[in-house]
Each structure stands twice: as C-alpha cells, then as structure tokens.
Amino acid sequence: MIPFLLIIVPLAGAALAPLWPNKHTRPWFLPIVGLAHVVMTFWLFLNPPAVVPGAWLAFDPLARAVLPAVSLLFFVCAIYGVTYLQVRKERPNRTFVSLLLAVLGLLSAGHQARHLGVLWIATEAVTLAAVPLLHFNGTPRAFEATWKYLLVGGTGIALSLLGSFCLGYASLHGHGDGNLTFVALMAQGVGLSRPWVLIAWVLLLVGYGTKMGLAPMHTWKPDAYGEAPGIVGALLAGGVTTVAFTALLRVRAVISAAGEGAMADRTLLVIGLFSMLVAALFLLGTRDFKRMLAYSSVEHMGILSIGAAFGPAGVGAALFHVWTNSLTKGALFLSAGNIRRAAGSASMDDVRGMGVLTPRSAALFVAGLFAVTACPPFGPFFSELRLVRAGLETGHGLAIAMFLGCLLFAFFGLTRVVFGIVDGRPRPAARKGAQHMVESPGVILPPLVLLGFSLWLGLFTPTVLTEAWAAAVAQLFPTP
Amino acid sequence: MTANLNVLIGLAMGLNLLALGSSRLPSLIRTMSLQGVLLGVMPLLMEKIDWQIALIALATVAGKGLIIPGLLRRAMRAANIEREIDPFIGYVPSLLLGATATIGAVALAQALPLLPEHAGSLLVPGAMASVLTGFILLIGRAKAIAQVCGYLILENGIYLFGLLLIHSTPLLVEAGVLLDLTVGVFVIGIIVDRIQRAFDSLDTRKLTALRE
Numbered sequence: 001m002i003p004f005l006l007i008i009v010p011l012a013g014a015a016l017a018p019l020w021p022n023k024h025t026r027p028w029f030l031p032i033v034g035l036a037h038v039v040m041t042f043w044l045f046l047n048p049p050a051v052v053p054g055a056w057l058a059f060d061p062l063a064r065a066v067l068p069a070v071s072l073l074f075f076v077c078a079i080y081g082v083t084y085l086q087v088r089k090e091r092p093n094r095t096f097v098s099l100l101l102a103v104l105g106l107l108s109a110g111h112q113a114r115h116l117g118v119l120w121i122a123t124e125a126v127t128l129a130a131v132p133l134l135h136f137n138g139t140p141r142a143f144e145a146t147w148k149y150l151l152v153g154g155t156g157i158a159l160s161l162l163g164s165f166c167l168g169y170a171s172l173h174g175h176g177d178g179n180l181t182f183v184a185l186m187a188q189g190v191g192l193s194r195p196w197v198l199i200a201w202v203l204l205l206v207g208y209g210t211k212m213g214l215a216p217m218h219t220w221k222p223d224a225y226g227e228a229p230g231i232v233g234a235l236l237a238g239g240v241t242t243v244a245f246t247a248l249l250r251v252r253a254v255i256s257a258a259g260e261g262a263m264a265d266r267t268l269l270v271i272g273l274f275s276m277l278v279a280a281l282f283l284l285g286t287r288d289f290k291r292m293l294a295y296s297s298v299e300h301m302g303i304l305s306i307g308a309a310f311g312p313a314g315v316g317a318a319l320f321h322v323w324t325n326s327l328t329k330g331a332l333f334l335s336a337g338n339i340r341r342a343a344g345s346a347s348m349d350d351v352r353g354m355g356v357l358t359p360r361s362a363a364l365f366v367a368g369l370f371a372v373t374a375c376p377p378f379g380p381f382f383s384e385l386r387l388v389r390a391g392l393e394t395g396h397g398l399a400i401a402m403f404l405g406c407l408l409f410a411f412f413g414l415t416r417v418v419f420g421i422v423d424g425r426p427r428p429a430a431r432k433g434a435q436h437m438v439e440s441p442g443v444i445l446p447p448l449v450l451l452g453f454s455l456w457l458g459l460f461t462p463t464v465l466t467e468a469w470a471a472a473v474a475q476l477f478p479t480p
Numbered sequence: 481m482t483a484n485l486n487v488l489i490g491l492a493m494g495l496n497l498l499a500l501g502s503s504r505l506p507s508l509i510r511t512m513s514l515q516g517v518l519l520g521v522m523p524l525l526m527e528k529i530d531w532q533i534a535l536i537a538l539a540t541v542a543g544k545g546l547i548i549p550g551l552l553r554r555a556m557r558a559a560n561i562e563r564e565i566d567p568f569i570g571y572v573p574s575l576l577l578g579a580t581a582t583i584g585a586v587a588l589a590q591a592l593p594l595l596p597e598h599a600g601s602l603l604v605p606g607a608m609a610s611v612l613t614g615f616i617l618l619i620g621r622a623k624a625i626a627q628v629c630g631y632l633i634l635e636n637g638i639y640l641f642g643l644l645l646i647h648s649t650p651l652l653v654e655a656g657v658l659l660d661l662t663v664g665v666f667v668i669g670i671i672v673d674r675i676q677r678a679f680d681s682l683d684t685r686k687l688t689a690l691r692e
Contacts, residue, residue: 117652124658128665150669154631154662155618161656162611162638168645168652173595178648195592
C-alpha cells in the first residue's frame with residue numbers, strides 16, 4: 001500500500017493546495033507533504049516490501065536505491081520554498097505549489113514504474129507539470145526558456161514513446177503476449193526481434209537522454225535552469241533527470257537480456273563522454289553562473305551514462321553518484337538562487353564581490369563548487385573514484401583518461417565563473433540591491449544541510465545504502 | 481481490409497507533402513485537421529473493433545481533427561500574426577527532403593521484419609515518413625504555430641506506428657493520446673502568453689535572448 005501512497009499523497013496535496021484560501025500559508029503544503037513523503041520513503045527503504053514480479057508499480061530494489069535521494073532533496077527544497085515564496089510575495093503561488101507537489105508524486109511513479117507504458121506516462125506527465133514551474137518569473141526570457149524546454153523536451157518524449165512502441169513490437173514479433181512489464185520483456189530475452197530492439201534502443205536513448213540532458217540533446221537545459229527559480233532547477237537537476245536515468249537503466253537491462261548489452265554499453269559510453277566534453281567546453285566559455293550549473297548538470301549526466309556502461313560495478317558507482325550529485329546540485333542551485341536574487345543578475349559581467357554582499361551564500365556556493373568538482377572529502381569524489389575503479393577493472397583505460405581530462409577542464413570552467421562572482425569589490429549599484437536580501441536561516445540552512453549530506457555520504461557511506469545499490473545492481477544484472 | 485487502410489495511409493503521406501509545401505498558416509492547419517480525421521478513422525478499418533478501439537478513434541478524431549486545429553486557429557487570431565509561414569528551409573527544398581524521407585522510409589521499412597498480418601501494410605513506412613516530415617517542419621519553420629504543426633505530424637507518425645500494437649497492448653497506444661496533451665500545452669502556452677503581454681510576431685527567430 002505504501003508504495004502507492006508515495007504517489008497518491010503528493011498528488012492529493014497537489015489537488016488540495018490550489019483550494020487553500022490563504023496565499024501566505026499555502027507554501028507550508030510543500031514541507032508537510034515532503035515530510036510525509038520522506039518518512040514513508042525511508043520507512044520503505046529500511047523495510048523493503050516484497051515485490052510481486054508482474055506488478056506495474058512497486059518499490060523494487062532500483063526504486064529503493066534512488067527514490068530516497070529524490071525524496072530527501074524535495075523535502076529540503078520544500079523548506080527552502082517556504083521562505084522563497086515569502087520573499088517572492090508578488091508572484092501568485094497557487095499553481096507553483098500545486099505543480100511542485102505533482103512533480104513529486106509523478107517522480108515517485110516514474111521511479112517505481114516497472115511497465116514500459118507506465119514509465120512513459122509518468123515521464124511525460126512530469127515534463128508537462130514542470131512547464132509552468134519554469135515560467136514562474138513571468139519574464140520574456142522565462143517564456144523563451146519554457147518554449148525551448150517544451151519543444152526539445154516534447155520531441156524527446158515523443159521519440160521515447162516511439163521507442164517504447166518499437167520495443168513493444170519487438171516483443172510482439174517474438175510472439176510475446178503483449179505483457180510490457182520489464183520483467184516479462186527481460187524474460188523474453190533473445191526471443192525479442194533483434195532489428196526492432198536496436199531501433200528501440202536508439203529511440204529510447206535519444207528520448208530519455210533528452211530528458212536527462214545528455215549532449216547533443218541538452219540544449220533546453222541551460223535556458224531552463226538559467227531562468228527557472230533555484231528550487232525548480234534543483235528539483236529538475238536532482239529529480240527529473242534521475243527518473244530518466246533509471247528509465248535508461250531499466251531499458252538497458254532489457255536490451256542486455258536480448259543479447260545486445262555490449263552495443264548498448266558502447267553507445268552509453270560514447271554519448272556520456274561526448275556530454276562531458278561538450279559540457280567542459282561550454283563551462284570554459286559561459287559567463288552566467290546559473291547556466292554554468294546547467295552545463296555542470298550535463299557533465300554529471302554524462303558521468304552517470306559512462307557509469308552505466310561499465311557493467312555491474314559501474315552501475316553501482318552510478319547509483320552512488322545519483323545520490324551525491326542530486327544532493328550537491330541541490331545545495332548549489334539553492335545558494336545560486338540566493339546570490340542571483342541579491343545581485344539582480346546572473347552574469348559574471350554584472351556580478352562580483354558577492355563574498356562581501358552575501359557572505360554565507362557565497363561560502364556555500366564555493367564549498368558546493370569544490371564538492372561538485374569532486375574534491376575530497378565530499379561525496380562526488382568517492383562516487384567518481386568508484387566509477388574510475390570500475391572503468392579500469394573493465395579495461396576502459398582510454399575512456400577513463402578522457403573522463404579525467406573532461407573533469408579537469410570542467411574544474412577550470414567552474415572555478416573561473418564562481419570566483420569571478422565571489423571575489424572582487426562589489427559594484428555600488430549591487431550594494432544597494434543586496435540590502436533587500438536578508439540571509440535568513442530559511443534560505444541558508446537548506447543548502448547547508450544538503451552539503452552536509454554530501455559530505456556525510458562521502459565520509460561515512462552507510463552500509464545499508466551500499467546494500468541497496470548492490471540489490472539494484474542484482475536486479476539489473478540477473479544471474480542466469 | 482488492408483487495402484482500404486493503405487489508401488488512407490497513402491493519403492496521409494500525401495498530406496505530409498502538402499504540409500511541407502504550404503506557404504500559409506490557415507492551409508497548414510487545415511491539412512493537419514484533415515490528417516487528424518484520417519488517422520482517427522483508421523482504427524475502425526482494422527479487424528476486431530471493440531469499444532476500446534472505438535474510443536481511441538473517437539478521441540483521435542476529436543483531438544487531432546477538431547480541438548487542436550481549433551486551438552491553433554484561436555492562437556493565430558489571438559496573436560494576430562501574418563499568415564505567411566516564413567521558412568528557414570524553403571518550400572522546394574523542404575518538399576525534396578520530404579520526398580527523400582518518404583522514399584527512405586519505404587526502403588527502410590522493407591528491411592525490417594514484420595508479422596505476417598502487417599506485411600502488406602503501409603503503416604511502418606507511413607509512420608517513419610511522418611516522423612521525418614515532422615522533423616523537417618520543426619527545424620525548417622520559424623513561426624511557433626508552424627513548429628507546433630510539425631510536432632503534430634511527428635506525433636501522427638507515432639500514432640500510425642501505434643496502430644500496429646493496438647490489439648496486443650491497447651494501453652500503450654492510448655497513452656499516446658497524452659502526446660496530444662503536449663500539443664495542447666504548446667498552444668495554450670502561446671495563447672496565455674499572448675493574453676499576458678504583447679509578444680509581437682510569434683516568430684521564434686526573436687527568441688534569441690538566451691544563446692551561447
């Protein structure tokens with residue numbers, strides 16, 4: 001029952017929030033529903049339920065390995081959201097609160113989907129629910145970003161449906177009975193029609209890869225992350241991309257059962273390295289610190305894709321990286337949102353000296369920078385280390401060399417922008433603007449907590465988490 | 481049975497080319513509307529009609545044939561834009577590309593294994609040709625409404641492919657109706673934005689504040 005409650009409770013919250021009459025107390029829906037979700041998720045995490053093999057939705061090992069990170073991220077962002085919506089009193093928050101909750105419910109559905117069609121419906125619904133969230137600021141630039149997000153994301157989602165159809169036809173052609181749960185598809189294995197499986201993989205990789213933001217399908221990301229509020233960026237980068245990644249993992253397991261695992265791994269590796277390369281190059285060029293976060297997200301999606309290509313150990317490392325990346329990115333997006341509000345601009349050309357004007361947010365931003373560029377002792381360092389080890393063990397020396405090279409360039413790019421806005425003497429105009437900005441606990445503690453989690457995951461990775469990742473890997477790589 | 485279906489698919493493929501050659505928005509929208517109705521009728525021509533299939537047919541005719549074209553016309557009036565389409569890729573090159581895509585789709589479809597009951601049908605080439613035509617319009621047109629029409633053709637191609645699966649997994653095919661919802665959001669976005677503030681020409685070339 002609780003696996004369904006993870007979906008129903010946020011959706012019920014989403015339905016009730018618009019009916020709530022008081023605009024000032026409405027944002028409290030976010031942390032209340034978020035808290036309920038976190039409690040349920042972690043209860044399930046510690047007491048994993050038995051999974052009925054043919055179930056369409058279930059808290060299976062893969063959902064268990066990833067969904068708690070999303071839930072945690074949402075809860076912390078929700079606390080930030082209360083203060084944020086108080087600061088932004090001038091904007092209506094009815095749809096914003098409602099749709100944020102809807103996104104949480106749909107993400108829970110997507111992570112737990114064990115059926116090709118259900119997975120697609122959940123991803124499609126998340127894509128649509130996020131549209132008005134991007135448009136929250138109501139500026140022409142926000143409209144432009146939303147349009148691009150819809151056009152690119154809509155095409156991606158259409159292609160993933162076409163890919164799902166092709167996989168369905170592969171099953172039908174192999175005399176399948178029309179059962180499109182991943183378990184049934186994997187059981188059919190080599191019985192799936194091979195040409196259709198190949199076409200399905202290409203389309204699903206492009207489709208869900210667009211949602212993840214893998215290059216060259218990443219073009220919506222900088223605009224969307226650049227113009228959306230920090231809290232939305234954090235949830236897109238840490239939650240929505242994750243659901244697309246688990247979708248790809250589930251599909252890859254089917255492709256691998258059909259005997260094309262090596263081909264799937266090769267494409268994942270190539271597209272992952274290409275994403276990292278593109279991200280590193282754009283990071284060296286961008287002058288906008290919110291767009292910078294988008295390119296950093298592209299880079300980390302590339303890392304996840306590379307991890308997925310390195311066999312069981314690599315997937316384990318990638319699942320670890322999902323946690324460290326989601327929580328670290330959350331801290332970066334929230335602190336960047338604070339800086340953006342105080343500075344009134346997101347461009348390096350207009351912003352400098354934020355270390356003086358918003359010392360706490362700037363400190364968090366710099367610490368987050370070191371965390372996300374995999375400096376020890378933060379979480380991403382350990383997950384990427386595990387990934388490097390998995391790559392070397394599977395004999396991908398060249399790929400690892402390119403991986404490390406891209407990380408280095410990304411480090412240069414990120415530090416250039418971050419220190420460009422933190423250091424220096426603030427402009428007089430910016431000084432005046434920053435007076436309105438109060439670094440209250442409501443906007444400082446959430447990113448601090450997320451950063452703390454990132455540190456904790458790196459230093460003391462709990463055994464129960466390692467076990468959860470191992471169980472998910474066992475689900476994706478069944479021993480015959 | 482298949483013969484009748486193939487006639488409709490052939491007509492839909494012809495409408496793809498007509499859409500590529502349309503130079504004015506109203507005629508493009510009319511083409512879309514007609515294609516939507518054709519697509520909606522198709523499931524009724526297949527064997528074994530049950531209430532589920534009838535429902536899909538009804539939803540498709542209503543969605544693709546009436547509601548979306550209606551919304552598009554409303555968006556066009558609301559935005560009060562010029563009716564000229566203004567292509568990035570000219571009409572003749574678009575048509576040539578479209579024709580190449582159609583031929584390529586037929587050739588590729590022959591290389592793919594099909595079940596005996598689908599062997600003589602044009603569903604697979606029709607689907608692929610529509611998807612590619614949709615891409616050409618998406619990339620090759622500047623006006624937002626023309627791009628939405630491109631997306632609609634892309635989506636129609638996916639629907640055509642879905643017809644192959646309509647008997648085995650109706651749920652998956654019904655899920656495709658959600659894609660129409662995406663188009664709805666697109667168009668409503670245009671209308672809402674128009675009502676909120678002046679956005680002069682709906683020319684996506686003016687959406688250039690964000691670039692790298």
